[in-house]
Amino acid sequence: MLKETIKVACSNCNLRELCMPIGLKEMELQRVDDLVSQRRSIKRGATLFHNGEPFTSLYAVRTGFFKTSLTTEDGRDQVTGFQMAGEIIGLDGIVNEHHTCDAIALEDAEVCVMPFDRIEEISREVGALQKHVHRIMSREIVREHGVMLLLGTMRAEERLAAFLLNLVQRLQARGFSRTELILRMTREEIGSYLGMKLETVSRTFSRFADEGIIAVKQRHIHIQDAEALKRLVNPQVCH
Amino acid sequence: MLKETIKVACSNCNLRELCMPIGLKEMELQRVDDLVSQRRSIKRGATLFHNGEPFTSLYAVRTGFFKTSLTTEDGRDQVTGFQMAGEIIGLDGIVNEHHTCDAIALEDAEVCVMPFDRIEEISREVGALQKHVHRIMSREIVREHGVMLLLGTMRAEERLAAFLLNLVQRLQARGFSRTELILRMTREEIGSYLGMKLETVSRTFSRFADEGIIAVKQRHIHIQDAEALKRLVNPQVCH
DNA sequence: CGCCGCATTGACGTTCGTCAAGTCTAGTGG
DNA sequence: CCACTAGACTTGACGAACGTCAATGCGGCG
Numbered sequence: 450m451l452k453e454t455i456k457v458a459c460s461n462c463n464l465r466e467l468c469m470p471i472g473l474k475e476m477e478l479q480r481v482d483d484l485v486s487q488r489r490s491i492k493r494g495a496t497l498f499h500n501g502e503p504f505t506s507l508y509a510v511r512t513g514f515f516k517t518s519l520t521t522e523d524g525r526d527q528v529t530g531f532q533m534a535g536e537i538i539g540l541d542g543i544v545n546e547h548h549t550c551d552a553i554a555l556e557d558a559e560v561c562v563m564p565f566d567r568i569e570e571i572s573r574e575v576g577a578l579q580k581h582v583h584r585i586m587s588r589e590i591v592r593e594h595g596v597m598l599l600l601g602t603m604r605a606e607e608r609l610a611a612f613l614l615n616l617v618q619r620l621q622a623r624g625f626s627r628t629e630l631i632l633r634m635t636r637e638e639i640g641s642y643l644g645m646k647l648e649t650v651s652r653t654f655s656r657f658a659d660e661g662i663i664a665v666k667q668r669h670i671h672i673q674d675a676e677a678l679k680r681l682v683n684p685q686v687c688h
Numbered sequence: 689m690l691k692e693t694i695k696v697a698c699s700n701c702n703l704r705e706l707c708m709p710i711g712l713k714e715m716e717l718q719r720v721d722d723l724v725s726q727r728r729s730i731k732r733g734a735t736l737f738h739n740g741e742p743f744t745s746l747y748a749v750r751t752g753f754f755k756t757s758l759t760t761e762d763g764r765d766q767v768t769g770f771q772m773a774g775e776i777i778g779l780d781g782i783v784n785e786h787h788t789c790d791a792i793a794l795e796d797a798e799v800c801v802m803p804f805d806r807i808e809e810i811s812r813e814v815g816a817l818q819k820h821v822h823r824i825m826s827r828e829i830v831r832e833h834g835v836m837l838l839l840g841t842m843r844a845e846e847r848l849a850a851f852l853l854n855l856v857q858r859l860q861a862r863g864f865s866r867t868e869l870i871l872r873m874t875r876e877e878i879g880s881y882l883g884m885k886l887e888t889v890s891r892t893f894s895r896f897a898d899e900g901i902i903a904v905k906q907r908h909i910h911i912q913d914a915e916a917l918k919r920l921v922n923p924q925v926c927h
Numbered sequence: 928c929g930c931c932g933c934a935t936t937g938a939c940g941t942t943c944g945t946c947a948a949g950t951c952t953a954g955t956g957g
Numbered sequence: 958c959c960a961c962t963a964g965a966c967t968t969g970a971c972g973a974a975c976g977t978c979a980a981t982g983c984g985g986c987g
Contacts, residue, residue: 519833519836519837521837521841521922522922523922523923525837525841526841527833527836527837527840527841529833529836540825540826540829541826541829541830541833542826543822543823543825543826544823544826544827544829544830549830549833550833569815569818569819569822572812572818573811573812573813573815573818574812576808576812579808579811579812579818580808582822583782583808583821583825584782584783585783586779586782586822586825586826586829587779587780587781587782587783587825588783589829590779590780590783590825590828590829590832591780591783591784591788593829593832593833593835593836594758594766594768594780594788594789594832596832596836597758597766597768597832597835597836597839598758598760598764598766600836600839600840600883601766601839601880601881601882601883602760602764602765602766602883604942604943605942605943635964635965635966636965636966636967637965641840642840643840644839644840644841645943645944646943646944646945647965647966648943648944648945648946648966648967648968649942649943649944651966651967651968652943652967652968654966654967655967655968667951667952667965667966668965683760683761683762684762843974843975844974844975874932874933874934875933875934875935876933884975884976885975885976885977886933886934887934887935887936887975887976887977887978888974888975888976889934890934890935890936891935891936891975893934893935894935894936906933906934906983906984907933
């Protein structure tokens, strides 16, 4: 668990459109630059934080890819999300001042460490930041509503189609291809997120490939028919 | 959709331990009293807000019982939560300034209307309120993680046991019995929340009753063996 | 008192989980 | 550079859990 103490400025970070509020005044920008106390590098497989650890900071992903997951006493676990550049990790820790999940890097990663008391202090002064924090938390709530819908009502094919479309859409927003992607997680992790077993994930990938919707080669996915995926998620009501 | 314009004070509301931050100074209390612009009565079956409506306020349940639910284009719907006295509804609307679910009263209800711009304004001045808002949002995120775990990894019996235990625990915190409860929702709504069909909910209730764990008479539930329910949620690891 | 919505129960079918065997690939060390 | 291995992935056969469809029961409200 390496820690580096590089001083950084959000104001000229190339991810600021994803992380930060827009339209800040010069003075406000300077205040917001104080948010990030340091950066931290996390090697693939290492944890950013563990369930039970005291909560001090939120983390903004700069590079790399994370999963967050819960583990129950009896050994089941549930992946609650995958996070990529510009996304915020750690919101779960605010309520009890302790983290309630694990955050694990799925590839070598770097995060910006934002001490939460500093976030609260600055957002009392900078209304745009306050609004921004509220929006980030609300967005997470809405995202989880979507996952509940997926887990509660969809079948395997629909779940996986929704998952792929979501991933590729977020990657596209970061300048990546909208047809080509590399999965950073195992079939088991996908399955855990989507509430299905790894064999079902694998079988469903194969079925999509057979139908010419995607091409799968291990973790490389090529989306050949995005429309077909969308149709799977939103099955027509045929009457 | 009745609207009443009664002026109210949080400072002497009997729910304030559930809604409000504790340990406020006298001056802060006065500011916080300005949060609630009015109360609103909602008849059973009526909606507090709809998906798509502009977001202006959060709502604190004073009396009654709500569900929040999503409906997809193709007609599936997912209940995302049930809310009782002291709980906050509407957090989903913050991010896009529009509500993204429906909130429907399952019995005649009354809510406190808290305009969100006023919440933001006052929480810039009163640190304890700011912290409180953050905690409420974080708590909702953590709750939803729990639902994801339930939907992703549990079987019907475990889901329903977890559901009953959660309900009764919240009711107990409000001074009700921890063995006796009345369900305010239909089997279908329970099923939608738990990702199962109403028939499976009904069958699972019957099985619990056969095993002497609970007594079911329509919506009246008597919990006879809470330990058995807990064992169902946390199955022993037998080796 | 009768109706309608909600709930229960049974028979049957589908989807997905389980178990097991076998393949592929990236990383390691000789 | 290549052989070896462990972990990840694929695929098949089978079974369990839950969904679907349908018939029936119950209770509250007008």
